[in-house]
Amino acid sequence: MPNAHWIGIIAIFVITQLHAQDRDQSPPILCQGNYQSEAAAVEQLTRMAATYSNLPEWKERAAAVRKQILVGAKLDPLPKRTPLNPIVRNKRDFVGYSVESVAFEPLPGFLAYGNLYRPLGKPGPHPAVLCPHGHARGPSGGRLRADQQYRCATLARMGAVVLSYDMIGFGESLYHGWDHQHKQALTLQTWTSIRAIDFLQSMPDVDGERIGVTGCSGGGTQTFLLTAVDDRVTVSVPVVMVSAHFFGGCDCESGMPIHKTRVLETNNAEIAALAAPRPQLLVSVGGDWTKNTPVVEYPYVRNVYSLFGEQAQVGNVHYPGREHGYQFLKRQAMYPFMVKHLKLDQKGVFNEETELYDETQTVIETPKQMYVFDESHPYPATALKPNSSVDF
Numbered sequence: 001m002p003n004a005h006w007i008g009i010i011a012i013f014v015i016t017q018l019h020a021q022d023r024d025q026s027p028p029i030l031c032q033g034n035y036q037s038e039a040a041a042v043e044q045l046t047r048m049a050a051t052y053s054n055l056p057e058w059k060e061r062a063a064a065v066r067k068q069i070l071v072g073a074k075l076d077p078l079p080k081r082t083p084l085n086p087i088v089r090n091k092r093d094f095v096g097y098s099v100e101s102v103a104f105e106p107l108p109g110f111l112a113y114g115n116l117y118r119p120l121g122k123p124g125p126h127p128a129v130l131c132p133h134g135h136a137r138g139p140s141g142g143r144l145r146a147d148q149q150y151r152c153a154t155l156a157r158m159g160a161v162v163l164s165y166d167m168i169g170f171g172e173s174l175y176h177g178w179d180h181q182h183k184q185a186l187t188l189q190t191w192t193s194i195r196a197i198d199f200l201q202s203m204p205d206v207d208g209e210r211i212g213v214t215g216c217s218g219g220g221t222q223t224f225l226l227t228a229v230d231d232r233v234t235v236s237v238p239v240v241m242v243s244a245h246f247f248g249g250c251d252c253e254s255g256m257p258i259h260k261t262r263v264l265e266t267n268n269a270e271i272a273a274l275a276a277p278r279p280q281l282l283v284s285v286g287g288d289w290t291k292n293t294p295v296v297e298y299p300y301v302r303n304v305y306s307l308f309g310e311q312a313q314v315g316n317v318h319y320p321g322r323e324h325g326y327q328f329l330k331r332q333a334m335y336p337f338m339v340k341h342l343k344l345d346q347k348g349v350f351n352e353e354t355e356l357y358d359e360t361q362t363v364i365e366t367p368k369q370m371y372v373f374d375e376s377h378p379y380p381a382t383a384l385k386p387n388s389s390v391d392f
């Protein structure tokens with residue numbers, strides 16, 4: 001018979017285990033949409049800034065935030081890198097650039113769809129730019145949008161190899177039956193962006209040391225999440241998305257516990273700061289949740305860069321009278337930043353008189369022209385059924 005002493009120890013052990021299970025099974029904390037007020041966001045930034053005062057302390061915090069994103073997104077450890085099995089086809093030549101339709105497999109059987117814009121008549125090796133997109137829906141949404149085509153073509157005409165790729169359930173992914181409301185959307189999209197860098201770096205004419213990424217709205221979220229977790233990104237331009245009070249309204253942005261756990265709180269301004277000291281431009285407007293960027297988010301991010309002595313590497317272009325989106329003016333803010341930091345060649349594109357980048361050579365294509373698969377190039381039989389759970 002065990003004596004009372006041992007019974008007591010065993011009871012304490014069992015109770016402790018049960019409490020640990022309780023903690024494990026407690027619901028995750030999600031910070032979604034307008035999770036907090038603008039005033040609460042300012043207070044949160046003050047609390048977060050008080051946790052570090054020098055570079056080693058920031059690096060320690062940055063590592064913890066990065067780890068929390070990966071754990072929350074179910075990407076820790078990172079999945080095995082399986083063969084991408086890329087399909088690149090149907091090259092169309094235009095003035096100064098070409099477009100091809102591409103697909104690759106971030107995971108076996110799970111396809112990513114995109115278009116590859118390449119410079120014509122410029123010697124390599126070329127820098128590469130990833131262009132994720134936001135939540136503009138419809139048969140011409142996502143990567144098929146005209147404003148997305150303008151920016152990809154114009155970057156290519158200045159010497160970049162540009163990959164424009166669908167979110168899950170948009171564009172060609174939607175066409176093949178995938179729903180954006182997939183419970184793994186955040187995981188799948190972040191992993192697709194990581195594998196998109198692998199795909200670009202596998203090209204012999206791409207300089208793998210010059211990798212840019214830019215997107216707007218939900219594509220802005222993908223931009224700063226990718227930059228936060230993958231140090232191969234060397235320059236980033238998140239557009240109208242970095243906000244300390246708004247966390248993204250879609251599950252693919254904030255439907256997993258990447259922002260807050262019982263031990264660490266963060267927000268998208270701090271996640272953007274994880275880019276430091278790599279060059280980063282925040283583009284913001286008065287007409288959405290980035291309206292406070294010049295006085296709230298940008299100073300927070302800039303302070304982190306100053307710890308590296310690299311304050312000049314981060315910038316903010318703010319349009320107080322403009323609305324949400326990646327329209328002409330916002331693209332005009334992005335181009336010179338990419339030109340400078342990716343060493344693009346703006347000759348023949350930048351007009352010295354108007355001080356604008358010419359986009360008029362862009363040929364806007366139809367969805368059918370941009371798709372990878374058609375009657376003569378059928379959808380692979382090995383592809384996962386739409387809306388399957390994807391094994392990692």
Ligand SMILES: [Zn+2]
Nearest residue numbers: 250251252253
């Ligand atoms: Zn989404």
